[in-house]
Amino acid sequence: MKFTMNEIQQLKARVEEIKTQKMESGDELLMALHTAQELFNNSIPIKAAEVISEVLKVKMNRVYELATFYSMYSTRPRGKHLIRFCESLPCHVVGGREVTEALKKILGVKVGETTKDGLFTLETSSCLGLCGVGPVMMIDGEAYGNLTPDRVKEIIDSYRGEK
16 A cells, blocks of 8 residues: 555654543553554555554564454455445344345445455444344445345445435
8 A cells, every 4th residue: 555754744743632631541552543444445554563663662463363363353454445244143144145135236245354445344243232223324424224226226326326
């Protein structure tokens, strides 16, 4: 992933600002990772992790440990929009498999992949906590429930047209 020195300096400044907020232990590292991911298109490149390590005086292995443990973070490049669909049993029994297959077909990717145009990355979640309106998916944190393959296509098309 390519980035400019301006982006690195911007990250450094934002992490320094986080550092001054006197957060609970560990919270500043999570906030810094979140900030890096915002700056670097839904991912945390190694250079960003190094900056965070340096500014917060946290060992690099700790930064990497958190960046790879939590599913909300990624060290691999992702698309502009992150799609997570629920694969829990409640979603599955109300049509989750059909929705999953529709998503893969519409996007032309498998789970864990990013579309060729870099617009979408498709991931799964063990549960999105919205069992009453399953099947469910989230795009950039916005939930969509009671999905059908046709509705999924409409939603994806709206993002392609930037809503």
